[in-house]
Amino acid sequence: MTDTFGRMWAELLPVGRSASSGGYRRFAWNSADAECRSWFEEQARARGLAYELDRNGNQWAWLGDPQAGGAVVTGSHLDSVPDGGAYDGPLGVVSAFAALDELRERGAEFDRPLAIVNFGDEEGARFGVACIGSRLTAGVLSKEQAYALRDADGVRLPDAMERAGYDPAAIGADQERLARVGAYVELHVEQGRYLTEEHPVGVASAIWPHGRWRFDFHGEANHAGTTRIEDRRDPMLTFAETVLAARTRAQLAGALATFGKVAVEPNGTNAIASLIRGWLDSRAADEPTLTALVEEIRQAAYESGERTGIKVELTRESYTPVVDFDGPLRDRLAGRLGGVPVLPTGAGHDAGILASAIPTAMLFVRNPSGVSHSPAEHAEERDCLAGVAALADVLEDLACLQR
Amino acid sequence: MTDTFGRMWAELLPVGRSASSGGYRRFAWNSADAECRSWFEEQARARGLAYELDRNGNQWAWLGDPQAGGAVVTGSHLDSVPDGGAYDGPLGVVSAFAALDELRERGAEFDRPLAIVNFGDEEGARFGVACIGSRLTAGVLSKEQAYALRDADGVRLPDAMERAGYDPAAIGADQERLARVGAYVELHVEQGRYLTEEHPVGVASAIWPHGRWRFDFHGEANHAGTTRIEDRRDPMLTFAETVLAARTRAQLAGALATFGKVAVEPNGTNAIASLIRGWLDSRAADEPTLTALVEEIRQAAYESGERTGIKVELTRESYTPVVDFDGPLRDRLAGRLGGVPVLPTGAGHDAGILASAIPTAMLFVRNPSGVSHSPAEHAEERDCLAGVAALADVLEDLACLQR
Numbered sequence: 001m002t003d004t005f006g007r008m009w010a011e012l013l014p015v016g017r018s019a020s021s022g023g024y025r026r027f028a029w030n031s032a033d034a035e036c037r038s039w040f041e042e043q044a045r046a047r048g049l050a051y052e053l054d055r056n057g058n059q060w061a062w063l064g065d066p067q068a069g070g071a072v073v074t075g076s077h078l079d080s081v082p083d084g085g086a087y088d089g090p091l092g093v094v095s096a097f098a099a100l101d102e103l104r105e106r107g108a109e110f111d112r113p114l115a116i117v118n119f120g121d122e123e124g125a126r127f128g129v130a131c132i133g134s135r136l137t138a139g140v141l142s143k144e145q146a147y148a149l150r151d152a153d154g155v156r157l158p159d160a161m162e163r164a165g166y167d168p169a170a171i172g173a174d175q176e177r178l179a180r181v182g183a184y185v186e187l188h189v190e191q192g193r194y195l196t197e198e199h200p201v202g203v204a205s206a207i208w209p210h211g212r213w214r215f216d217f218h219g220e221a222n223h224a225g226t227t228r229i230e231d232r233r234d235p236m237l238t239f240a241e242t243v244l245a246a247r248t249r250a251q252l253a254g255a256l257a258t259f260g261k262v263a264v265e266p267n268g269t270n271a272i273a274s275l276i277r278g279w280l281d282s283r284a285a286d287e288p289t290l291t292a293l294v295e296e297i298r299q300a301a302y303e304s305g306e307r308t309g310i311k312v313e314l315t316r317e318s319y320t321p322v323v324d325f326d327g328p329l330r331d332r333l334a335g336r337l338g339g340v341p342v343l344p345t346g347a348g349h350d351a352g353i354l355a356s357a358i359p360t361a362m363l364f365v366r367n368p369s370g371v372s373h374s375p376a377e378h379a380e381e382r383d384c385l386a387g388v389a390a391l392a393d394v395l396e397d398l399a400c401l402q403r
Numbered sequence: 404m405t406d407t408f409g410r411m412w413a414e415l416l417p418v419g420r421s422a423s424s425g426g427y428r429r430f431a432w433n434s435a436d437a438e439c440r441s442w443f444e445e446q447a448r449a450r451g452l453a454y455e456l457d458r459n460g461n462q463w464a465w466l467g468d469p470q471a472g473g474a475v476v477t478g479s480h481l482d483s484v485p486d487g488g489a490y491d492g493p494l495g496v497v498s499a500f501a502a503l504d505e506l507r508e509r510g511a512e513f514d515r516p517l518a519i520v521n522f523g524d525e526e527g528a529r530f531g532v533a534c535i536g537s538r539l540t541a542g543v544l545s546k547e548q549a550y551a552l553r554d555a556d557g558v559r560l561p562d563a564m565e566r567a568g569y570d571p572a573a574i575g576a577d578q579e580r581l582a583r584v585g586a587y588v589e590l591h592v593e594q595g596r597y598l599t600e601e602h603p604v605g606v607a608s609a610i611w612p613h614g615r616w617r618f619d620f621h622g623e624a625n626h627a628g629t630t631r632i633e634d635r636r637d638p639m640l641t642f643a644e645t646v647l648a649a650r651t652r653a654q655l656a657g658a659l660a661t662f663g664k665v666a667v668e669p670n671g672t673n674a675i676a677s678l679i680r681g682w683l684d685s686r687a688a689d690e691p692t693l694t695a696l697v698e699e700i701r702q703a704a705y706e707s708g709e710r711t712g713i714k715v716e717l718t719r720e721s722y723t724p725v726v727d728f729d730g731p732l733r734d735r736l737a738g739r740l741g742g743v744p745v746l747p748t749g750a751g752h753d754a755g756i757l758a759s760a761i762p763t764a765m766l767f768v769r770n771p772s773g774v775s776h777s778p779a780e781h782a783e784e785r786d787c788l789a790g791v792a793a794l795a796d797v798l799e800d801l802a803c804l805q806r
Contacts, residue, residue, distance in 0.1 A: 082669050083624070191629035210628055212672050221486070223775035224661035224684040225613055225749035226594030229654055231773050236662050237650055240643035247640055251632055258627035259639050261672045262665055266485050268528075269615050269664045269682045271776050279672045281627040346628035370634050372626035373674050 005098040005388055006381075011039060012090050016080065023083025023375035028121035028132065029164040036078035036090075040118045043097050049116070054177060055170040056136040057120040057161065063100070064113035070182035071113040072399035074099070074391065077122035077133075077350065084123070085377025087189035091365060091384060093118055095187045099392040106392070108400040112182065119350040126151045126160070129318075134350035138357050139173030146171055178357050183329055183398055186351040187363040187391050189379050193370035194343050200383035201390045202341040203334045204325055204362035207352040209290050210283035211319035215242060215301055218311040221266060221274035235276045236264075238301065238310040245300035246280060253293045255284035256346060279317075283346040287322055323352040326359035333361050336397045337390050347372075363390055408501040408791055409784075414442060415493050419483065426486030426778035431524035431535070432567040439481035439493075443521045446500050452519070457580060458573040459539040460523040460564060466503070467516035473585035474516040475802035477502070477794065480525035480536075480753065487526070488780025490592035494768060494787065496521055498590045502795040509795070511803040515585065522753040529554045529563070532721075537753035541760050542576030549574055581760050586732055586801055589754040590766040590794050592782050596773035597746050603786035604793040605744040606737045607728050607765035610755040612693050613686035614722035618645060618704055621714040624669060624677035638679045639667075641704065641713040648703035649683060656696045658687035659749060682720070686749040690725055726755040729762035736764050739800045740793055750775075766793055 016024050016032025026032040037059060044051040044061030052060040064071075076092025096116040120133035127149040135141035147168075149157040158168035195202050219235035243259050250257035261279040280297065284290035298314050305312040334342055343364065351360040365387035371377050419427050419435025429435040440462060447454040447464030455463040467474075479495025499519040523536035530552040538544035550571075552560040561571035598605050622638035646662050653660035664682040683700065687693035701717050708715040737745055746767065754763040768790035774780050 081671060081674065191626045192631060193634065208628070220774065220779070221777035222773070223594045223750060224663050225611070225659065225686050225751070226775055227659075227773060228595060229650075229659065231596065234650075234661070236646055236665075240646040243639055243643040244647075247632075247637075256628065256630075256632065258637070258673075258675055260627050260667070260674045260676050261670050262639075262667050264663070264665050267664050268484060268776070270661075270684050271484065271663045272661055273663050274777070281673050283628050347626060348628070370625070370630060371623070372629055373671070374624035374626075374677070376623070 004101045005094060005385060008043065008094045008097060012036065012094065013086060015039070018083060021083045021375055024080035024086065025082060026078060026080040027126040028079060029126070029160040033079055034164060037118070040078065040093065044116070047097070047100065054137070055172070055174055056133050057166055058133045058137065059118040061116040062113060063115070064110055066113060066115070066180060068113050069180055071115050071180050072395060073115045073117055073181050073184045074186065074395060075117035075119070076186050076188060077119045079121055079123050079125065081123045081125050081373045083375055084373050085371070085375060087377050087379050088191070088372060089122060091189045091379065091387070092187040095384070095388045095391050098388045099395055102388060102392040103396055103400065106396070108396050110399050111401045112399045114395065114399050122350055127157055130348055131350050131353045134353040136171050137174045137177060138353055139175070140353065143172040181358050184351060184354050184358055184360040185333070185363065185391070185394055185398070186349060186360070187365065187387055188349060189372070189377065190364040190367040191345065191347050191370070191372035193367060195341060195364060195366035197366070199341050200366035200386045201337065202343050202364045203330055203337065204345055204364060205330065205342045206325060206344045207323040207348060208283045208285055208344060208346045209287045209320060209322040210281070210346065210348065211290070212317040213280045213282065213294060214315045214317050215278045215280060216313040216315070217276040217278070217305065218313070219272065219274055222272040224270045224272050227272060232272055233309040234272045235310045236273050238304045238308060238312065239276045239278050241304040242278065242297065242301040246297045249293055249296045249300070250282070253284060253289055255282065255289055255293050257282045257293060257297060285344065320348060320352070323355050325351070325355060325361050329359045329361045332397065333363070333394050336393055363387060363394065407504045408497060408788060411446065411497045411500060415439065415497065416489060418442070421486065424486045424778055427483035427489065428485060429481060429483040430529040431482055432529070432563040436482055437567060440521070443481065443496065447519070450500070450503065457540070458575065458577055459536050460569055461536045461540065462521040464519040465516060466518070467513055469516060469518070469583060471516050472583055474518050474583050475798060476518045476520055476584050476587045477589065477798060478520035478522070479589050479591060480522045482524055482526050482528065484526045484528050484776045486778055487776050488774070488778060490780050490782050491594070491775060492525060494592045494782065494790070495590040498787070498791045498794050501791045502798055505791060505795040506799055506803065509799070511799050513802050514804045515802045517798065517802050525753055530560050533751055534753050534756045537756040539574050540577045540580065541756055542578070543756060543759070546575040584761050587754060587757050587761055587763040588736070588766065588794070588797055588801070589752060589763070590768065590790055591752060592775070592780065593767040593770040594748065594750050594773070594775035596770060598744060598767060598769035600769070602744050603769035603789045604740065605746050605767045606733055606740065607748055607767060608733065608745045609728060609747045610726040610751060611686045611688055611747060611749045612690045612723060612725040613684070613749060613751065614693070615720040616683040616685065616697060617718045617720050618681045618683060619716040619718070620679040620681070620708065621716070622675065622677055625675040627673045627675055630675060635675055636712040637675045638713045639676050641707045641711060641715065642679045642681050644707040645681065645700065645704040649700045652696055652699045652703070653685070656687060656692055658685065658692055658696050660685040660696060660700060688747065723751060723755070726758045728754070728758060728764050732762045732764045735800065736766070736797050739796055766790065766797070
């Protein structure tokens with residue numbers, strides 16, 4: 001198992017990696033994404049698995065008859081955020097193949113079909129919507145909505161698919177496919193540092209509700225060198241007060257609130273800004289807390305704006321309710337793995353999207369620094385191998401004859 | 404006079420104007436700039452003035468013998484900041500031609516050469532350095548420095564000149580030309596609202612010392628949805644505290660400090676920023692005040708960064724010392740115009756660059772809202788005509804036989 005994991009990891013490591021940042025730029029339908037997809041197909045064929053591309057661009061590798069029903073599916077995604085790390089996504093796919101290798105070494109006999117999956121465009125780096133492959137499959141993103149998406153260069157999603165050699169005509173809900181799946185288990189590097197050296201693998205309890213809100217702060221463009229302070233309507237000040245208020249309120253609520261994206265107009269050194277857009281990412285353990293937190297931040301922004309003549313507009317760009325993973329499946333995993341931590345996560349995943357349609361569960365592998373969505377993201381090899389062993393145990397429990 | 408001013412104003416009004424913003428996009432050597440330059444040349448020829456293009460791309464229109472020495476020069480610039488207003492620059496050039504028309508109507512007899520000038524690339528919108536035409540002429544920007552400048556698309560300044568049909572080979576200090584000039588008087592729309600309906604025209608006393616400083620706030624990229632607050636190193640918070648500190652400190656110092664330009668990396672909605680660059684524009688009535696103010700803002704940024712693990716780096720990108728306009732010339736203008744306000748300005752001008760080489764002065768025309776560097780910049784026509792009359796009076800005093 002060590003061998004196959006290490007070999008697969010080494011094969012993927014250079015694909016789509018930026019020499020300057022050391023981070024990954026594997027975005028939906030770009031050339032790095034295509035290399036990852038070729039790699040997936042090779043892994044499937046090398047193991048004698050039936051390779052299948054679904055209507056939404058997700059890749060499947062089947063052991064046993066896909067039509068038999070009740071399949072146990074595992075996998076994750078191979079794309080990345082801009083300058084993301086090596087583990088977010090690929091660890092789940094590589095671990096899936098390695099776990100299958102491990103089960104074969106153990107001589108396990110399968111009594112259900114098993115599939116390994118690579119969901120397309122999980123990070124949403126190119127078209128601004130996360131989990132496009134699983135959203136389409138589950139029918140929570142319609143074909144029309146997907147067709148309306150454009151990347152930063154104005155390329156439409158179906159055109160991007162087509163240029164990459166894929167047929168976008170048939171994208172959309174795929175209930176028939178979901179009906180074949182009995183359980184989906186996704187392994188993922190932890191994006192935080194709850195797990196410990198003693199307990200490098202955990203089971204997910206839930207995904208926090210989360211959303212994106214855009215704050216538009218409307219001021220008045222003016223000359224930075226001549227406009228008296230009392231004549232200014234400078235939205236940068238309102239933005240700054242809102243950033244600080246968001247942090248304070250989040251801390252008090254035991255939740256998260258982040259401004260990580262900003263756009264300034266006209267963005268000139270000697271011009272007072274006319275408009276600042278700041279995007280708030282906020283998450284909390286439950287929906288009432290999240291709703292109250294965002295309302296408090298909105299209130300702080302409006303009050304700050306009123307004092308200084310800045311009009312503040314708030315737009316909710318996306319919202320994902322709390323996802324509680326399937327209780328029986330979660331308990332079965334935790335029971336099989338014996339005393340592992342059960343923890344919630346603030347990050348969205350394909351498993352969260354699919355949870356509304358089929359029983360899903362997640363395993364997390366320890367991340368010593370907790371760093372994620374960054375070139376500095378890291379997991380120790382021994383923890384990754386513990387993850388593979390745990391995934392093999394879980395798959396054996398779910399899909400194999402019990403000895 | 405009303406007629407020629409209004410006609411010229413109407414001709415220039417549509418040139419380089421954005422239909423979407425209503426602001427101007429007349430940048431060095433672009434097509435709108437070329438149209439403005441053609442217009443200038445036509446105005447010169449229509450009045451029988453000798454048209455001349457100098458080595459640095461500045462346009463001159465001469466009445467009388469340029470070689471005679473002691474010339475009285477007036478004018479301004481025709482380029483704009485991104486989405487700038489109609490008045491900043493063009494008002495000075497149009498008023499110069501209109502003042503000449505007025506003097507001819509008055510039957511004034513010139514006893515010195517008079518020139519009207521359009522300085523190139525005053526706003527620095529394209530290559531990031533303001534007053535390139537006058538800086539080159541005065542020798543405060545070298546040919547080598549100018550050749551090293553690139554625009555946002557990577558086009559080098561000499562290549563941009565060449566593409567526009569100008570020869571960049573001979574750019575550089577032009578002492579011989581400056582030696583011909585006895586006085587330069589620039590009329591400009593006020594960029595503030597000191598002037599009143601009773602006193603719509605003023606004389607400049609000085610240009611405040613000013614500069615640009617870049618603050619780099621180095622944090623750690625991380626997942627916005629999963630990183631615990633205590634594990635974050637989020638530079639957005641340090642930036643926000645610095646923005647607010649800058650405003651407070653500037654207010655206490657009776658000075659100006661503005662963050663109007665920001666760049667965020669990676670600038671993703673669900674990513675804690677790894678790096679925020681914020682550009683500070685700061686100005687004060689005197690250099691000790693400005694130095695102390697920037698030091699206080701630096702101190703506030705460093706202290707905020709130390710509390711939260713953010714490394715702060717400060718780079719001074721440009722600095723212009725105080726410019727005191729020529730005392731005797733200023734007093735002569737104020738005397739001729741009789742009891743007009745004498746006021747400092749926070750904005751840089753070609754007149755400020757040239758002040759180190761030749762006697763220069765400025766007239767300001769009332770700006771009711773004080774708005775500048777914005778499509779909303781405005782001056783009333785009657786105030787503009789008062790400006791033309793005042794400029795004619797001043798030119799008559801300086802360049803004509805006294806009757």
